[in-house]
Amino acid sequence: METPEFLTCTASLQRRVGMTHSNLSEDAWRNPGMNPNLVSRLEEVWRGSRKCFWVNSYSNEFSLICPGDIMIFIILFLFLIFAAPSMSKMKCRLEMIAKQQGMGFHFTDATCYLTADLFYLEVLLLPSGEVQEVKVAPHGEHPVPSDSLLHLLRSDNFADFSERLAELFARYDIPGDNETKSKLLTSLKSLWKDLQLLSEMQNEPKCCETRTDLINSGRVGFLMAGKQDYPLSLYFYISPNDGSKNCDSNSDFLAFKELSEIKPAVQEAQVTVGASALTHKLQTTSVIPQPPRLDNQGCPAFVALAEVPTEMLPACFLLRLKPPIPVLSSFVERLGHITDVTVPDFGLQWAPLPKLVMKGSASASSQSQPLDKREVFTVLLADGGVHAYFLPESAWDVPTQRAALMDSVPFTHPAHVPAVLEVLRHQCAVNTLLSSCSDPHSTSPASVCDLYFEVRPESSTSLSVTFHQPRADSLAVLLVDVSNPRCVTCKLFGAGMPDPTLDKYISTVMTSCMSIPATMKALYSRLEEITAAPLPASHTAATEAENDHLSPVMDADGQLPAASQSEATPEHSHVPGSACSAVSVAPSELSPEINASVLHNPYPGDPVGVMANCQS
Numbered sequence: 001m002e003t004p005e006f007l008t009c010t011a012s013l014q015r016r017v018g019m020t021h022s023n024l025s026e027d028a029w030r031n032p033g034m035n036p037n038l039v040s041r042l043e044e045v046w047r048g049s050r051k052c053f054w055v056n057s058y059s060n061e062f063s064l065i066c067p068g069d070i071m072i073f074i075i076l077f078l079f080l081i082f083a084a085p086s087m088s089k090m091k092c093r094l095e096m097i098a099k100q101q102g103m104g105f106h107f108t109d110a111t112c113y114l115t116a117d118l119f120y121l122e123v124l125l126l127p128s129g130e131v132q133e134v135k136v137a138p139h140g141e142h143p144v145p146s147d148s149l150l151h152l153l154r155s156d157n158f159a160d161f162s163e164r165l166a167e168l169f170a171r172y173d174i175p176g177d178n179e180t181k182s183k184l185l186t187s188l189k190s191l192w193k194d195l196q197l198l199s200e201m202q203n204e205p206k207c208c209e210t211r212t213d214l215i216n217s218g219r220v221g222f223l224m225a226g227k228q229d230y231p232l233s234l235y236f237y238i239s240p241n242d243g244s245k246n247c248d249s250n251s252d253f254l255a256f257k258e259l260s261e262i263k264p265a266v267q268e269a270q271v272t273v274g275a276s277a278l279t280h281k282l283q284t285t286s287v288i289p290q291p292p293r294l295d296n297q298g299c300p301a302f303v304a305l306a307e308v309p310t311e312m313l314p315a316c317f318l319l320r321l322k323p324p325i326p327v328l329s330s331f332v333e334r335l336g337h338i339t340d341v342t343v344p345d346f347g348l349q350w351a352p353l354p355k356l357v358m359k360g361s362a363s364a365s366s367q368s369q370p371l372d373k374r375e376v377f378t379v380l381l382a383d384g385g386v387h388a389y390f391l392p393e394s395a396w397d398v399p400t401q402r403a404a405l406m407d408s409v410p411f412t413h414p415a416h417v418p419a420v421l422e423v424l425r426h427q428c429a430v431n432t433l434l435s436s437c438s439d440p441h442s443t444s445p446a447s448v449c450d451l452y453f454e455v456r457p458e459s460s461t462s463l464s465v466t467f468h469q470p471r472a473d474s475l476a477v478l479l480v481d482v483s484n485p486r487c488v489t490c491k492l493f494g495a496g497m498p499d500p501t502l503d504k505y506i507s508t509v510m511t512s513c514m515s516i517p518a519t520m521k522a523l524y525s526r527l528e529e530i531t532a533a534p535l536p537a538s539h540t541a542a543t544e545a546e547n548d549h550l551s552p553v554m555d556a557d558g559q560l561p562a563a564s565q566s567e568a569t570p571e572h573s574h575v576p577g578s579a580c581s582a583v584s585v586a587p588s589e590l591s592p593e594i595n596a597s598v599l600h601n602p603y604p605g606d607p608v609g610v611m612a613n614c615q616s
Contacts, residue, residue: 087129094123097162101169114165118172118181121165123153130154136168136229139185146229164229167270171231175275175315183311187282188273191317192225192232194414195271197288198300199223212238215266216425216486219300219418226271234319236421237267237428237485240514267428269319269409269421276316280341280412284309287414302415316341316410319420324407326356330460331427332404338419339411348404352396353457356403357434377438378449379517387517388449389437395456425485429514430461433480433488436515453520465516469494470524471531478523480510487511490519499530 087110094112098105104115114121122135122143131153135143152161174181199220215222215238226232287303295301327335329350336342358377379387409420437455454466462481469476476494483489490506505526510519 087125087127090123090125090129090131093158097158097165100162101165103165103169116169116172117178118174118185119168121149136227138172139182144227144229146227149229167231168229171270171272174273176313180313183284184273184282184313184315187284187311187313188271188317190283190285190287191414192271194283194286194288195220195223195232195234195417196225197286197292198414198418201292201294201300212240219421221269221421231270231272231320234269234271234417234421235266236269237425238265239428239432240512267325267424268322269424270322272318272320273315274318274408274410276314276341276410279312279314280316281305281310282313282315282317282412283414284311299418300415302413305413316412319409319411319417321407321409321424323360324405325424325427326353326360326403326431327406327424327427328353328400328430328460329402329404330400331423332406334423335409335420338423339409339413339416341410341412343406343410348406350402350404352393352398353401353403353431354391354396354434356405357431358438360405361435361438361440379437379439381517381521385451385521386449387520388452389516390452390454391437392454392456398457400460401457422485426461426482429482429485429488432514433463433482433516436517451520451524453516455516465520467520467524469531470528476527478506478520480516488514492523499526502526 091107091112094114095105098114101114102116104113106113106115110125110127112121112123112125114123118139120137122133122137123131124133124135126132131150134146134150134153136146136149137143149161149164152158152164172185174184176184199218201219211222215235218236221234221236224230224233224235283305285308287305287308289301289303293301332343358374375391375393377389377391379389381387409424411417411420434455451467456464456466458464458479458481461483462479465478465480466475467478468474474494476492479491479493481489481491488507488510490510491503492506502523506519506523509522510516513519
């Protein structure tokens with residue numbers, strides 16, 4: 001029978017365990033060996049409550065009465081076992097990770113084996129439980145030491161170790177029987193060899209002077225050779241304003257550790273294989289002639305597949321994108337035309353491009369604010385200024401701006417890789433400009449921003465930025481065209497633009513920083529300088545004539561006469577539709593936020609933004 005003393009102790013123990021669970025994160029309970037605070041708290045609970053387990057004062061054995069008490073004891077016992085620095089603890093931890101990844105596990109003395117069909121890991125332990133060495137052995141090959149996996153285990157970083165093991169397992173998770181798997185592995189190694197040769201071939205002159213140039217312009221980007229513990233990886237895009245300084249070191253080669261430091265900024269593609277509903281002809285040897293050479297167009301020459309050994313296999317090569325990239329539907333079609341392999345539609349969730357881009361930026365910075373219906377984003381500049389960017393959902397939620405988050409691109413030939421990477425770079429450049437309009441760390445409300453801008457799409461690779469001109473009661477539009485991943489062309493439209501060199505200047509700024517806020521700050525400062533300087537009388541007369549042409553008189557309803565509309569937007573004009581409407585738009589047609597700025601600016605002599613008085 002349970003004594004009052006035992007019930008009191010048990011209740012105390014339950015309260016202590018409950019308090020411990022509520023005060024620690026879920027990750028802490030999942031990885032007790034990695035959390036000293038959890039270990040100390042459990043030991044405290046154990047020391048303070050262990051007397052409740054000795055119910056029988058005449059025996060030294062555990063004597064628990066209630067099933068609930070048994071469960072509490074088991075929880076405490078398991079946590080203390082995992083937290084103890086011993087060989088048993090490490091073996092248990094490795095066995096759990098192996099089971100989670102669907103791998104086999106066994107050990108002999110001080111060596112643990114994590115096994116799969118085409119590879120296995122050897123983990124050699126010291127008597128204290130510390131890891132002495134980690135080796136990876138592909139099928140039929142000798143084990144090779146893995147410094148990266150060893151570092152993760154020695155630092156008790158079991159979460160990253162499990163993630164790396166999952167990637168390794170996925171790399172060798174090849175469909176089919178053992179013979180098919182062996183053929184696919186041979187084909188993959190042949191592809192790796194050819195990509196290595198492509199990376200060593202001469203690139204276009206002056207396109208790879210720095211490591212950033214190599215990543216953004218090299219035929220296969222920066223290639224990190226495949227190892228037993230890591231697949232061959234291509235680093236193919238990095239934004240100029242995000243990690244380039246770390247990337248352009250003086251060392252001849254990027255070490256794995258250095259790449260890890262800039263990984264949040266650099267776009268990676270791991271080269272592997274995946275199952276396919278259709279069979280594809282895949283190489284089983286190199287398709288690059290020896291010595292490698294370029295054709296008349298300066299592209300690498302390849303041997304026809306009919307002239308080399310191949311296999312028809314139910315799989316294809318994959319570029320696994322790390323992290324996944326929001327890709328427009330038109331770009332998805334371009335990828336399919338290059339590879340002649342249809343990108344599967346199932347599993348892709350389509351949404352307006354800015355929504356996916358902003359959501360990715362928020363995830364990278366652990367921002368918890370929902371972005372599904374958000375249209376106004378604030379950006380905090382380096383000098384303390386704040387911009388607000390309005391991306392109207394009605395303008396972006398159109399078929400041409402539908403995008404999906406892609407995590408892999410299928411292909412069947414090494415010749416596809418340079419062209420695929422160029423399309424992905426192009427998309428990354430567009431995404432970089434859009435993501436620059438959102439600062440996940442900015443908490444400023446839109447009502448207190450210094451300048452306001454409206455961003456609208458013009459095509460799959462161009463957009464327009466509308467803003468209020470400084471010291472003037474009129475709007476201007478900057479058309480931004482991403483003609484290729486390494487060149488952004490900007491053209492300014494608006495009444496009374498006096499400096500013809502502005503377009504070249506702004507294009508240079510935009511290309512160098514790939515940031516709309518930084519470019520708009522530079523443009524606005526330049527316009528302030530120009531408008532503050534006195535203009536010659538001849539130029540003033542020309543400006544007035546231009547204003548009369550760009551801003552015709554509107555009728556009583558605030559609409560342009562039909563004749564004026566045709567004159568303002570001739571058929572051969574390259575001015576975007578949003579640019580024309582922004583330059584000569586009627587006040588009644590503006591959004592409420594823009595109307596507030598244009599009609600009720602309390603400081604007409606000072607620079608203001610498009611929505612200077614909007615309330616968020």
